[in-house]
Amino acid sequence: MAQQATVLRLEPGKDFVVTPLIKSICRRCLAYLKAGYPVHLSGPAGTGKTTLAMHLAGVIGRPVMIIYGDEEFGSSDLLGNDKGIVSKRLVDNFVHSVVKTEENVSNVWVDQRLTTACKNGYTLVYDEFSRSRAEANNVLLSALEERLLVLPESRYGESYINIHSEFRAIFTSNPDEYAGVYTPQSALLDRMITINLGCYDAQTEAAITSAKSGMPEKESNKIVELVRHIRENQDISFDPTIRASIMIADIVNKQEVKVKTDDRVFIETCLDVICKGSDTSGQVKKAIENIIG
Ligand SMILES: Nc1ncnc2c1ncn2[C@@H]1O[C@H](COP(=O)(O)OP(=O)(O)OP(=O)(O)O)[C@@H](O)[C@H]1O
Ligand SMILES: [Mg+2]
Structure with a gap:
């Protein structure tokens, strides 16, 4: 039997950290969304795009449909398609000597997430x-501009639906991936308001790291300073994200480990989390000595 898409009810996250920077980004995004414009959060890995999108959807307060971009997608994965057939059989035995049977076979259309969100006025987080390939996302062009969702003829003969006035859309993407994936069409980007999320400031990263790991800010500040220093170091070719700070702080906090260079377990944890198996432990060790002391 075909599955209907799952609808989520999100509350504004209790562990969502709000600093002056995040507050100002949220204020801008919510103003655009309330005015009816789709918002696109763009930024490198680990800059808080998904967390922010979910938080905004929670603040809007409508049911939420989430779609994760996928190169295998076709437009039917967004809109819906025929997922089987239903057969109805009518047996008429009113006159005992005559049995009349009638059989009707029809396709069963199942709406996918975009159609469900547009029809019911839900918030779509894409x-x-x-x-996803541009051809799959083409259906969004008229949805975002004319507020019309164009559907394949097979859907109960309806060729389009008017989009509910409370439908809102929040998109995220990572521009670093465009080279290897599909460049979003300029026509689609032109219909959204793009907010570029760089890495958060040190204060925000420290507040998030402390909140997520339970480590006091005085110590988590040092870990964030270390990770940011390595991220900004041109000689090291990879950029550890806030996830590295959260992981180190969390692991250290769960053990009897000091944020000190003379604690062997602390150094090992930093190297394992930050170096990702690469041959940069010498440079990272030096940074730990300089920053952590
Ligand atoms: N405002 C916030 N409050 C609490 N935690 C946050 C906040 N922003 C980011 N985080 C945490 O930082 C980490 C990275 O955030 P997130 O997954 O949203 O980044 P992303 O930009 O979507 O990354 P990716 O591109 O890899 O998907 C997560 O562990 C997330 O919980
Ligand atoms: Mg994400």
């Missing part, structure tokens, strides 16, 4: 939308 995470990493640029991972």
Whole structure:
């Protein structure tokens, strides 16, 4: 039997950290969304795009449909399609000597997430939308501009639906991936308001790291300073994200480990999390000595 798409009810996250920077980004995004414009959060890995999109959807307060971009998608994965057939049989035995049977076979259309969200006025979170091919995302063009969702003829003969006035859309994407994936069409980008999320400031990263790991800010500040230093170091070719800070702080906090260079377990944890198996432990060790002391 075909599955209906799952609808989520999100509350504004209790562990969502709000700093002056995040507050100002949220204020802008919510103003655009309330005015009816789709918002696109763009930024490198680990800059808080998905977390922010979910938080905004929670604040809007409508049911939420989430789609994760996928290169295998076709437009039917967004809109819906025929997922089987239903057969109805009518047996008429009113006159005992005569049995009349009638059989009707029809297709069963199942709405996918975009159609469900448009029809019912839900908030659509389309995470990493640029991972889907432009042809799959084409259906969004008229949805975002004319507020009309064009459907294949097979859907009960309806060729389009008017989009509910409370339908809102939040997109995320990572521009670093465009080279390897599909460049979002300029026509689609032209219909959204794009907010570029760079890495958060040190204060915001420290507040998030402390909140997520339970480590006091005084110590988590040092870990964030270390990770940011390595991220900004031109000689090291990879950029550890806030996830590295959260992981180190969390692991250290769960053990009897000090944020000190003379604690062997602390150094090992930093190297394992930050170096990702690469041959940069010498440079990272030096940074730990300089920053952590
Ligand atoms: N405002 C916030 N409050 C609490 N935690 C946050 C906040 N922003 C980001 N985080 C945490 O930082 C980490 C990275 O955030 P997130 O997954 O949203 O980034 P992303 O930009 O979507 O990354 P990716 O591109 O890899 O999907 C997660 O562990 C997330 O919980
Ligand atoms: Mg994400």
